[in-house]
Amino acid sequence: MGNMTYSADYQRPGMDNWIKLPGCQYISSTKCSFSSPKLDIYEEIKLRLRAEQGNTSWSEVISFMPFEKAQIGPPDVHLEAEDKAIVVNISPPGTKDSIMWALAGPSFIYSIVIWKNSSSIEKMIETDYLRDKIDKLSPETTYCLKVKARLRTPRKVGIYSPVYCINTTAENKLPPPENLEVDVKNQNYVLKWNYAYANVTFQVQWLPKNPGKHSHNWKQILDCENVKTTQCVFAQNVLPEGVYYVRVQASDGNNTSLWSKEKKFNSDIQTVVPPPVINMKPISDSLRVYVGAPKEAGNKPVNQLYPLSYEIIFWKNASNAERKFLEKKTDFTVPNLEPLTVYCVKARAHLVDGKWNKSSVFSDTVCEKTKPGNTSKSWLIAGICTALFAVLVVIYAVKVLWKGINYVFFPSLKPSxxxxxxxxxxxxxxxxxxxxxxxxxxxxxxxxxxxxxxxxxxxxxxxxxxxxxxxxxxxxxxxxxxxxxxxxxxxxxxxxxxxx
Known part of the structure; x- marks a missing residue:
């Protein structure tokens, strides 16, 4: 109807009043884009629209859930070039102009498609890192790539970003370390990597948060400075709980390599439950079992992050018949055992914290011999009591028999x-x-x-x-x-x- 403007309102669940929809007030177009920090993409939103010319009424109310309607837009991408690698820094979609996907950000998976500018052969890489390194490339070569985001659950795929291109630099004299892996041994982490050159030293850094946003916060691991081997061993308590990254750099004194590809590391997943230490003490016809945490070199108990339960296996040394039971206590008694008998026990710890189910290996087997204790005395007393009872029964039977004999053979003359x-x-x-x-x-x-x-x-x-x-x-x-x-x-x- 010619020069017409429109305005829209929205209403969230549980609200009685209508709120002006930002970005959709007095617009002349028949469409508008909107976003609000108060909107939840998983809530059902109600909308209404009216023309501002004259005394027009509101349109019919419609409702929708933003998550179901909204399209996952392209992520923002920033590239860094190395001699044989390209570092890809990603910003999740919806974070530049709005916060539509702020809640879903940590759940995004990113698909990176990369190719040489002079070739049509593409290579696809998937990652959940916001900073990732694509290595094993050719130096001084132009590479192009594009990135899109998707959600695993519920499945929802976004659109690709624009194409970004960058040239790799000249080859460095020292290549960076490759193939970083993290293992756990006893109470230590063991970081290993591959390197082809000899007579070099290595240093290791770690980052507790997203390196894409906090690249200046890399910290040196104290026990991994000037390492001359392709591995580094450091205590678990050096690093905090949660997700973090590690990287390695090589040096021959005159030249320094670029940093290796960052290795994402989750301390919860890598946490290893150490086997418990078992002690036993005989108490009469029972055995008192003490389950303790292993000790470090300083004779201090190893701290556990979560409460543990213990699987106990108990058996008589002369038999293969085993008894299995679970205990949450670290001090308990196994009663009613045979006296002067050797029993053995071993145990392992179970960690269940709602996210991870982990178990230790079994502890060393510990054996102990029960004492005579109260059981032998009880049996002796019971035997004596039984013998005395038998004697009393015999005496009573003889007395009854003698009365019978007197009654038959020597009857009394006393009148009845x-x-x-x-x-x-x-x-x-x-x-x-x-x-x-x-x-x-x-x-x-x-x-x-x-x-x-x-x-x-x-x-x-x-x-x-x-x-x-x-x-x-x-x-x-x-x-x-x-x-x-x-x-x-x-x-x-x-x-x-x-x-x-």
Whole structure:
């Protein structure tokens, strides 16, 4: 509609108000480019647009996620020439005019395509370095290259940068060292490289950050100055944790080579877990196991960056049967072992920190003999108690058997409890007892039996019985003052009947 200007607003998730979209205010074109430090490429953004002429309404609201729509632009490239190499310095896309890809920057992979200017044969190199060296080139030769960035996950490919060309310099008298490799041995790093010339010395430098941005911060490794061999050994604690770079330079006194290609080095990946040191101490029927960290030359324990767990293998020296278990403690006891027996143990350490799973080699095997301890005493006491119990059982069995024999062959004349219940009078009990068991009898004297009538006699007998029943005789015989006549016999019979 002729001279028309447009303005756009945006809204982030969780916001109620609309914000003016930078770069898209009062523009006459029907397109605009925008970027904002407050935008997150992984957030869903809402947009609205309206024409500024007249009282126009806002357009329909649309939404999009910048990551899905935005194109990965070309990275910025800066080249440095050497005699047989080109150093490529890369700036991630989106960092020059905006911060669109600031969060994704560390995840970029760069594809470098290089060729001789006089040839169409291309060579592709992939790197995640922001500073990389392409070596083994020809001196005094023009090379051209282009670079593009891409993301691994999710996969997204950018566009190539413009073509950059540069001439390599004249050949240096001393070539730089090549093929740098880093190994770990005990508590030291071992840096190795290849070099064809003899009678030279080497120096090694390291850089804790991106050399492309901090090339002036290279530092000398103290134990790697004027090294006369193609390797350098230095302690792990010389370098900090994280990612850094190392490089090597050769010198023959008069001439100095260019620096080697930088070697990227990750201390987390290279960290080697040393084997633990095992000590054992017998305690009665148990073994106390002590797991310690190895010691340096100064007898100081080696510091561990992460907590460790220990895999313990334990076995009897005379047997191949092994027991395996994991321990987080460095001091523990293996109980219930056989006395006076040799046991052996070895262990290795495991490091699990969420990123790396590493294990040491097994420690030296340590063997120890258990003591007699409380177990032997316990067995002795248990044996004595068992023997005493057996003797008591035998004695009890003999006693029971003897009672049985006495009951069968020598029965007791004492009346049973049932008889004793119904025969309560002492004289009748005496009839059932043997002479040896007969008790002292009670007796009484009856006088003037003949002058009493039968009825009176009976009453008199009752009274006399009550009267004299308390008199006792210490003799076992029976006495009476009656004559040996017929009258007395009748009274004795009556007495006996009454008693019955």
């Amino acid at each position: 409890s049932s008889i004793d219940e119904y025969v309560s009078e002492q004289p009748l009990k005496n009839l059932l007892l043997s002479t040896s068991e007969e008790q002292t009898e009670k007796c009484f004297i009856i006088e003037n039996v003949n002058t009493i009538t039968p009825i009176e006699e009976t009453n008199q007998i009752d009274e006399d019985h009550k009267k004299y029943s308390s008199q006792t005789s210490e003799d076992s015989g029976n006495y009476s003052n009656e004559d040996e006549n017929s009258g007395s016999k009748t009274s004795e019979e009556l007495l006996e009947q009454e008693m019955v």
